[in-house]
Amino acid sequence: MTGEKKKKIIKTIRIDVDKCHGCRACEMICSAFHAKPRYSSSNPARSRIRVIRDPLADIYVPVYAGEYTVAECAGRDKYTINGKEYSECAFCRASCPSRADFKEPDSGLPLKCDMCEGEDEPLCVKWCTVDALVVEEREEEVEEEIEQEELEVGLEELASKYGMNTIMDAISRLSKKD
Amino acid sequence: MRYAETGFNLEIDLTRGNIEKVATDPKDTELYLGGLGTNTKILWDRVPPETDAFSPENLLIFGTGLLCGTAATGCNRTIVSTISPQTKLMAFSMMGGYWAPELKYAGYDKVVLRGKSPDLVYIWINNDKVEIRDASHLKGKGAIETASLLQKELKEPKAQVAAIGLAGENRVFYASIEQGRSSASRGGIGAVMGDKNVKAIVVRGTQDINIADPEKFMDLCYEVNDYIKWRQENPIKGVIPILAILGSPQEMAIHDEQWHTENFSWGNARTRRKGFWTDEVSEEWLETMNKARTRLISCYNCPIACGATISLPGLPTYMMKCFTKLTYTMAAMSNLEFGLTIAQRATEYGVDGYSAPQVMAFALELLENGILSDTDFPDMPEDNEGRHFYLLDKIVRREGIGDVLANGTHWAAKEIGNGAEEYAHNNIKKQEQLPLKLSMLNPIYFLMYCTGEKINITQIEGQFPQAAFPKREQREKFVKDWFQVPDDKFKQYFLDWEPRGENSNPYYPTVDMTCDIVDWQEMMHYIDDALGMCAGLSSFHMKPPYHIHNFPQFITAGAGIEMNEEKLKQAAKRYRTLLRAFNINRGMRRKDEKPPEDHWKKRFPELEKELLDTYYVYKGWNEEGIPTRESLHELGLDYVAEDFISRGILTDEGKSS
Structure with missing residues (x-):
């Protein structure tokens, strides 16, 4: 079969952990945007982005909700970067049994980032005025x-x-x- | 359904170990909003005037602002209200950070502590599950250390912790409550928490805060966010750096400290050091800050980042904001490195960064002048910096002379006697003030110092420029986009205000204008404190994003309470008056309403009397500063008037008796 070339838009959020001030406006606005009716409530626990924070260790990692997984990994990751030890699974996007993030607090149903479909840009990016979160779009031929x-x-x-x-x-x- | 607020308070009786979730009256929200307003109502209703700060009957209230936890940028303040051991009046101290939104998400607007726990405990609020738990293992631990230990112990890194250090445990009269990057410091509220034997309150919440009119509310939020962005990109010209841009203020980011170091007094609020800020000092301090500051950090849902993480070699990391950057340095006549170093220990101990350094400088001045002697300071190091660490330790542990100094300069001076009272010279209503000693009386500041019941100038000033601009063109430019004014007359007041000549201090602004200005400034702070809004985005600043014209809309759209400017002004006046009434019942009178004697060199007793007389009338208070029967009636506070009459504070005719 000959490969037919197709164009695909790839959206990337560039996350600069050095620029994050830890204000969690991204969490707040994500939860408000996805509330039903829209913006009718806020609750960071429902957010599809979480800032993994450890202020005294100077750790601020905004992480987006990715795929749901039924089972947790066989092992876990713990990164040390530039002398800073990050918490277990800090960089993982999975909605997974090993942690409470990325699940509806009441039902436990998994949450996944949808890049705020229909908006000009994801709301977390819009509310991050320090540019720790910046969205980029590029076209790729696949x-x-x-x-x-x-x-x-x-x-x-x-x-x-x-x-x-x-x-x-x-x-x-x-x-x-x- | 309740909007913006949860409609529930958490009532905890520490003596009996009883915990109740109590529904609040929506009518109270309409009348007193939330935060400071409803805190004051609870204190009025439940804490009789005879109550001592350290009585089990005293309440310690952690109130969240009405709009905390919503999308309103910068609305994250916890307002802590109780009786102050230092002033014996109502203490209201506040903190930003993350605690208030977390409590809202846990399902409560306030935590009300009463009674006294027999043993040291901490309170763990995890949504509907609330526990009083043993804290004996945390005894003597630092406030920041305690927070980390509790997050680990509970396996809840997302929990927010408000904790006291050793100073609170030992009931130091200026002990603070620390919450990571923020602290509620004034009035000794940490001592009340320590007296109640509560080491910390840990909160975790995962529930919704609802909005009445989401679409309208978001429009308002976006308007504010856009304005913040514009305002930061367009600093106000002709004012000092921290007033030019928004922030609470931006002491961690701004390096130029010429204004503070040369205009504020050093030591025990004594010495002005003109010409202090040389290139060498500037370079040295910049190096210190760059070395120590790991990151600028924000509070919940705010882009301004007024705080910083400070890591000094060999010391645990802590977080700092605002003017504590300079208070230790200046009181000790030392450098920034010393200031940042001792502030680390002071933050773990949990003491107020205004009062603590001044008490230490006061003690050393008494020693220098022979009122205290070397025997009062056994084994004190010889070097200046070492002496301050020594004094801090003695105070917080209440050892020897530290036990006396732990009560603040006012009470310490009384106890020491022998002329010590002359050295407790920088107090208002028994509480240490910013070390400002100036020349010409400023009528606006005179009234604020006299009548501000936060007893803290930065918590009442703002909106109106602090000084006249030199040229008329500059003033004209300033008023052009000054839409925050409640009335256009304020623009005229400012346009005609000259640095010198007939239209300058102290006789201009005129007495009437001064009353208008001071009332506006105070009102905006009181609104912030009920809504939970940070003054750094609002009342502390000139031309802030939040003002009297958009606040009513925020309340209507957010909380679903029909609000307009008049109704909001009336609500603010209501709880402001109630707060005064509470203090009047506790003995506060006109005699207490004065700035430190030496605050200004040039004083004008007749003008000052006229200012106070006129302002009292303006506020609806009689010549003693007591709210009159008529003004209480207008505000729907007849219950206060009845109480005053029954206590003989007002007569049936409305006069003071």
Whole structure:
């Protein structure tokens, strides 16, 4: 299969931990924006961005909510950078059983950053007037082929786990549903 | 549903160990707003005037401002109210930081402590779960250290901690309550917390704060945020650096200290050092600050970053803000490095950065003048800096002469006698003031010093420029975009104010103008203190983002209380008057309302009398400073008038008896 080139917008939030003052306006406005009705309440515990703070150790790490995961990692990370020891999983985006962040406080349902779809820029960026959070957009050309390769790698994994026949059966059943 | 506020207070009886979540009356919010306003109402209702600061009957109230926890930028203040052991009047001291929003998110507007715990405890508020827990392992620990230990112990790095250090435990009359980057320092509220045997209050909250009219409220927030940005990019010309830009003020970021070091007095508020700020000093202090300051830091939901993390070699890290940067340095006639070093220990001990250095300078002056002797200071080091560390330790531990000094200069002087009272020369209502000694009487400041019941000038000044601008063109330029004024007459007052000549201090601004100006300044602070707004974005500054025209809209959209300018002014006047009434019941009278004798060289007794007489009438108070029956009635405070009459403070005719 020849790779068809497609354009894709990639949004990146550049996080400069040296510029963060630790005010948590990002957490506050994120929770307000995602409240229903919009802006009807604020509650940082519902925020999809959390500032991992340890003021006495001079640690300020804004982290965004990423994928939900059912199980926690087999091991945990603890980074020391420039002599500063960061808390366990400090840089991880996962909504994971190992921590309370990125979950609705009442229901425990996972939260995930949606870059404030529909707004000019994510609200956390808008409220971060010290530019610790800055959004960047770039266009990238991606080849379909790459996705194809990824698919095949995935299927091979599944086949080695369940056996090729099981996978084939599953695919034929799925295709009949459509 | 309640908006902006939670509608619940947490009532804790420490004697019995009883904890209750009590619904509050929405009517009270309408009349007294929140924070300072409703704190004052609770004190009036429940703490009789005979109550001593260290009586179990005294309440210690941690009140959040009405708009704390909402999106309103810079609204994060905790207002702590109680009886002050030092002034014997109502202490209201405040702190920024993160504690107030966290308490709101936990579901409470206030924590009201009463009684006295038999043993040292801390209080753990985790949403609906509230516990009184043993704190014997924290006895004697530093305030900052305590916060870290509790966050670890509870495995809650996101919990916010308000704690006392050794000074609070030992009931030093100027002990503070520390909260990481912020502290509530004035009036000895930390001593009351220590007397109640509460080492810390730890809070964690994960609940919503609701907004009545979200769309309108956000529009207001964005207007304010845009204005803040513009205001920081366009500093006010012709004023000192900390007044040119917003902040509480920006002492950690701004390096130029010529104004403070040359205009404020050093030592025991004695010596002006003209020409102190040389290039060498400037360079040395810049180096010190750059070495010590790790990062500028903000309070909750505020971009201004008035605080800083300070790390000195070999010492634990602490956080600092505002004028404590200079108070130790100047009282000890030393340098910035010493000031930052001793402030680390003072912050862990938890003492007020205004009073503590002045008490130490006072003690050394008494020694120098033979009123105290070497035997009062056994084993005191020879060197200047060492002596101050020694004194700080003695005071906080209440050892020897430290036990006397721990009560502040007023009470210490009384106890020492032998002429010591002459040296406690910089107090108002028994409390140490900023070390300012000036020449010409300023009528605006005269009234503020006399009648300000925060007893702290920075907590009542602001809005109106501190001095006349030299040229008319400069003044015209200043008033052009001065939309914050409640009335255009203020622009005229300022336009006609000259540094010299007929229209200058002390007879200009005229008595009537002075009353208008002082009343406006005070009102804006009182509104801030009820809403939880930081004065650094509001009342302390000229041309601030928050003012009398947008506050009513914030309250309407945020709290769902129909508010307009008149109603807001009336509410502020109501709790301001109630606060005065509370102090009147505790014996405060006209005789107490005066600046330090030596504050100005040039005094004008007749003018001063006229100023005070006229302002009392303006405020609806009689010649003793007591709110009259009519003014109380107008404010819906008939219950105060009845109380005054029953105590013989007012007669039926409304006169003082």
